[in-house]
Amino acid sequence: MDGVQNLPPHVQGQFMQNLEQMQMKDSLTMYNNLVERCFNSCVSSFRSKSLDKYETSCVENCASRYIKMTQRVGLRFAEHQAMQQKRAADAMGAGK
Amino acid sequence: MNSLFGQKEEKPAGPDPLFAATTEMEMYTHLFNNMAAACFEKCSSRKHKEPDLALGEMSCSDRCVSKYLEAQEKVGVVLQKANEAQALQQKNLADMQNALGGR
Numbered sequence: 205m206d207g208v209q210n211l212p213p214h215v216q217g218q219f220m221q222n223l224e225q226m227q228m229k230d231s232l233t234m235y236n237n238l239v240e241r242c243f244n245s246c247v248s249s250f251r252s253k254s255l256d257k258y259e260t261s262c263v264e265n266c267a268s269r270y271i272k273m274t275q276r277v278g279l280r281f282a283e284h285q286a287m288q289q290k291r292a293a294d295a296m297g298a299g300k
Numbered sequence: 301m302n303s304l305f306g307q308k309e310e311k312p313a314g315p316d317p318l319f320a321a322t323t324e325m326e327m328y329t330h331l332f333n334n335m336a337a338a339c340f341e342k343c344s345s346r347k348h349k350e351p352d353l354a355l356g357e358m359s360c361s362d363r364c365v366s367k368y369l370e371a372q373e374k375v376g377v378v379l380q381k382a383n384e385a386q387a388l389q390q391k392n393l394a395d396m397q398n399a400l401g402g403r
Binding site: 230233272 | 318357
């Protein structure tokens with residue numbers, strides 16, 4: 205993340221503010237997408253106005269699994285980024 | 301953004317560094333969201349009987365992340381080559397037009 209790491213100090217405050225706003229928007233978007241995804245997966249009949257117990261547990265499980273998978277993906281992604289940065293740092297060190 | 305287009309270094313020389321950093325952050329956010337969605341679609345069963353991930357689903361998601369990032373690199377290389385080819389084509393066209401206009 206070169207652009208982020210090499211950011212000059214006088215714009216870092218503004219960047220943190222932008223980052224906060226982005227994170228807020230992103231969590232709302234994720235919430236909406238999650239609801240749509242789990243609804244599409246779990247709900248297929250419209251005989252009644254409310255969710256039956258199977259649909260309820262399906263939706264809850266779906267949300268829980270998605271969150272767990274997102275956490276795991278985030279972990280692996282961070283590992284991958286760290287490995288890449290290490291490789292880049294090693295390559296730069298070897299070049300000197 | 302050294303992981304964006306096949307490990308090539310890109311210096312944000314011209315554009316505003318705040319804009320570059322914000323755009324880079326947005327790009328990583330989109331990458332993460334798309335990756336999580338794709339891996340969930342490919343790796344988790346539709347039944348959703350349990351609130352926890354099964355062992356097979358967990359190892360599937362690990363491999364999914366690795367493959368997704370590798371695919372991203374390869375697509376980046378293809379895109380970069382296409383951009384270079386297009387730039388070369390435009391340069392040739394401009395040269396030709398200059399040559400014609402010089403008569």
